[in-house]
Amino acid sequence: MEGTYDVAIIGAGVCGANIARRLSAYELDVALLDKEADVSFGVSKANSGIVHGGFHHNKKYLKARLEIQGAMMFDRLKAELDFPFVRCGIVVVALHEDEIRAVEQLYAQGVENGAIGIEMCSRERMLELEPSLSRDALGGLYAPGGGIVEPYRFVFSLVESAAKNGVRLLTGWEASGAIREGEAWSLRASDGRSLRARYVVNCAGLYADEVSRIFGAEDYAIKGRKGEYYLLDKLTRAKPGRVVFPVPTSVSKGMLIVPTVEGTVLLGPTASAIDDKGDAATTKEQLETILRSARNMIPDISETDVITSFAGIRSILGEDYYIDASAKVPGFIQVAGIQSPGLTASPAIGEYVKDLLKKAGLVLVEKADWDPCVAKLPRAKDLSPFELDALVAEDPAYGEIVCRCERVTEAEIVAAIRRGHTTLDGIKYFTRAQMGRCQGGFCTYKILKILMRETGMSWDRITKHGRESTVLRGEL
Amino acid sequence: MRELSFDAVVIGGGAAGMAAALELEARGHAVAIVEREERLGGILAQCVHNGFGLIEFDEELTGPEFAERFEEKVGARPIKVLCGCTVLSLEAEGQDKVVSCVSSAEGVIALRSRAVVLAMGCRERNRGNIRIPGSRPAGVYTAGLAQRLVNVEGYVPGKDVVIIGSGDIGLIMARRMSWIGCKVHAVVEILPYPSGLTRNIVQCLRDFGIPLYLSHLTTEIYGRDRVEGVEVAPIENGALMTAKAFRIPCDTVLLSVGLVPENELSRTAGVTINPMTSGPWADSSLMTSVSGVFACGNVLHVHDLVDFVVEESRRAGAFAAAWLAGARPGREVRVKAGSNVRYVAPARVEAGRDNKLYLRTMIVKNDALLEVKLDGKVLLSSKKNHVQPSEMITLKLGKAELAGAAELPDASIEISIL
Known part of the structure; x- marks a missing residue:
């Protein structure tokens, strides 16, 4: 038995993390559970990392209202939490005459939604904003409020803030059974652990349907829709200043060209329905589609700049989000079908779910000592030589560059480990080590050594991303 | 932040960097080697198999043994070695080059010099x-x-x-x-x-x-x-x-x-890169497009054998020393990759002296012919028993063969494998 909580949140993705952090402001005992080895290891780690511009969806949808509200919350969140976010703006490029008509509709929708500063652009204005765009561009739309965010860093910061304010994080905790006992739920994990909680929030992403079933709540099916991406080197010539969108189709917002906050360029995602929700494999056909589509908009994009490819899986339920108290069982809140613009909406989802819990009877008393800020970790790549020199004097580990491609120091690797990121992928997402052009070819063995030294783990327990993903298979 | 001054700074302490530094020091210049790992030797440290040094030492050594021989030579000379020290940037400041680097022992240091030798090696695709x-x-x-x-x-x-x-x-x-x-x-x-x-x-x-x-x-x-x-x-x-x-x-x-020369530092310092080699464009003295910045070893183009790396790097060191002493290349002739040739490094020869070139073919062939043409006229041709892309070809172009080139304006040499 791992204690009794007021609220247990199942799933430490971007929704669960936002809800946990929001609830951490009140006098509550909250547990945040995730089946993976680290937070953000599901849908939240592999997506476009966009704070949307508020013009893609009609306000009649809950997701559009949450998107608009959520987008406005990011500046404050960035000030409080240490994560990469820039409001770089979004352009939608029309390459055909009929696409101009579609862009006009997006513009009207954006104005209706209150998207700040949104404008229609002539070809001339478009090419002035983004000189790397194809000469075939006919015009488009510009939404200066849109932005880019590193999604896993956002989740890490939210969880760090929540934990600092008393939320208990339990990883490797896969919910496998639940019984209502009196006024609370008794939860069991697949490894035999258990806990009690008066309220449960189901943020299980792709597996929200299974969790709902475990609780005897609503019966629905989450479908997976795979999105494949290419990542380009920082030194690519084809880096736009803003996020470049094509004109959306009925299925998706199309394949984007994203200048990431960290300086790389992301191309994608594709959209293909999959049966196996764990199938994050990339395919030759889809990857070729990405390059073709991206080159339509920015012809300079070159295959030689590709440093990696990956796939993320969207959790698809219906046209809109399903965020509500269960009508079938008590003390159970559903947060399901959170596809795009889920990342943008997530801070507003935190607010919304807090209100749902209150309506369901949870008493919210603000903590007098709630601290919204987390300590900012200095990162060598962002420092001037003078700043770095001063830091090395304080902590010599800042003088050891472990990852040469992304300039990550030993001090940052240690900081990641001490914050609980003890898999190679966790360290990668927190520090960017292994994320650059050599993809870990030079630094992996150094990280393994630091990881063993800092945690005391033996070589056979080191994994890439938890479960059976062991990195080493023997010792000489 | 400390600043140190040298005549030349060598970036990278593998075989290439050590060979270049030794050559510079032997000609009386104050030299520093900056190496990010804890000891000199570069990738040789992990190459415990033998087969190294057949040309250089006329015996078969393991990678660490080969590295050690050079390490000892460096240790015996007054060469400043900064290990565990990662270069952050390379910038030109007037006539000077400034290499900023960081280590846990020293913090950030600026190394000021007139010449820089790039010897950072390559990375794996x-x-x-x-x-x-x-x-x-x-x-x-x-x-x-x-x-x-x-x-x-x-x-x-x-x-x-x-x-x-x-x-x-x-x-x-x-x-x-x-x-x-x-x-x-x-x-x-x-x-x-x-x-x-x-x-x-x-x-x-x-x-x-x-x-x-x-x-x-x-x-x-x-x-x-x-x-x-x-x-x-x-x-x-x-x-x-x-x-x-x-x-x-x-x-x-x-x-x-495959391997890719690691030139991100070079690129940010303004060095232009040859897309065929992914290494810097170099003149006949292995100087890059940035005056006073030389390149050698796998950062220039990927070599098959460390013995070739050392040979080329010695030349780079000697050229850098000559440049520091005021020498400038004489009449240079452009060298182009002709039929079935992927690249030639360097892509320039100097007419007034002997030159050494490395090239890679694009084909596998027995009884091939290596042909060098100057403005369409055959300068020299030699038989090759067997050529293949994985085996680098060495070519010497002597002063005598290039005598005719000195008079021709805009002459170019084309090297083909037929």
Whole structure:
């Protein structure tokens, strides 16, 4: 038995993390559970990392209202939490005459939604904003409020803030059974652990349907829709200043060209329905589609700049989000079908779910000592030589560059480990080590050594991303 | 922040950097070597197999032994060695170059000099670079990383191995993994001929009965948490035969799919890069497009043998020393890659002296002819018993042969393999 909580949140993705952090402001005992080895290891780690511009969806949808509200919350969140976010703006490029008509509709929708500063652009204005765009561009739309965010860093910061304010994080905790006992739920994990909680929030992403079933709540099916991406080197010539969108189709917002906050360029995602929700494999056909589509908009994009490819899986339920108290069982809140613009909406989802819990009877008393800020970790790549020199004097580990491609120091690797990121992928997402052009070819063995030294783990327990993903298979 | 001054700063303390630094010091210049690892030697430290030094020392050494010989020479000379020190930036300030670097012992230091020698070596191409689709499980490593894990750290990255690409490090690792009791199921090469040296195909694959699949493409890596296998399909007449695809179960994939000179620092310092070599464009004195910045070894172009690296780097060191003493190249003639030649390095020769060039062919051929033309007229031609892309070709162009070039304005030399 791992204690009794007021609220247990199942799933430490971007929704669960936002809800946990929001609830951490009140006098509550909250547990945040995730089946993976680290937070953000599901849908939240592999997506476009966009704070949307508020013009893609009609306000009649809950997701559009949450998107608009959520987008406005990011500046404050960035000030409080240490994560990469820039409001770089979004352009939608029309390459055909009929696409101009579609862009006009997006513009009207954006104005209706209150998207700040949104404008229609002539070809001339478009090419002035983004000189790397194809000469075939006919015009488009510009939404200066849109932005880019590193999604896993956002989740890490939210969880760090929540934990600092008393939320208990339990990883490797896969919910496998639940019984209502009196006024609370008794939860069991697949490894035999258990806990009690008066309220449960189901943020299980792709597996929200299974969790709902475990609780005897609503019966629905989450479908997976795979999105494949290419990542380009920082030194690519084809880096736009803003996020470049094509004109959306009925299925998706199309394949984007994203200048990431960290300086790389992301191309994608594709959209293909999959049966196996764990199938994050990339395919030759889809990857070729990405390059073709991206080159339509920015012809300079070159295959030689590709440093990696990956796939993320969207959790698809219906046209809109399903965020509500269960009508079938008590003390159970559903947060399901959170596809795009889920990342943008997530801070507003935190607010919304807090209100749902209150309506369901949870008493919210603000903590007098709630601290919204987390300590900012200095990162060598962002420092001037003078700043770095001063830091090395304080902590010599800042003088050891472990990852040469992304300039990550030993001090940052240690900081990641001490914050609980003890898999190679966790360290990668927190520090960017292994994320650059050599993809870990030079630094992996150094990280393994630091990881063993800092945690005391033996070589056979080191994994890439938890479960059976062991990195080493023997010792000489 | 401390500042130190030298005549020349060498970036990288592998074989190339040490050879260049020794040459500069021997000519009376104050030299510093900046090396990011804890000791000199570069990648040689993990190359515990032998075969190094046949040309340089006329004997067969292991990588660490080869490195040690140079390390001792450096240690015996007044060369400033900064180990555990990573270069952050290289900038030109008027006539000076400033190299900023950081180490845990010294913090950030600025090294001011008139000349800089780039000797940063190369890195391995990885899965993303060759875009193998599939899942992203643990167990996919570059051959060099596996070599480090096995030879230096003492860990076994996996038991059932498939090696993608037949580059030399992959071949060496096929033998190494077999020696430590692992099963190497296949080496898969997209090209119709091996990418590594012939001696490595024989000694590392044939002697161990490891199948080499030429003209085969790896179409997928599969496995959720750890690699479970790869899917491979033959290429026939240039077309991928997906109907003939087959799976090879394994828990580990090692990639040996080529090396890329590591020039990000050079690029940000304004050095222009030759897209064929991914190394700097260099003149006849191995000077890059930035005056006073020289390049040698695998950062200039990828070499087969460390002996060649050392030879080239000595020249670079000597050229840099001459440049510091005020010498400037005389009449230079452009060198172009002609038929069946991928690149020639450097792409300039000086008419008034002997020149040494390295080139790589694009074809496999017996009884080939190497032909050098000056403005269309054959200057020299020599027979080659066998040429292949993985074996670098050395060429000397003497003062006498270039005598005619000095008079021709805009002359160019074209080198072909026929």
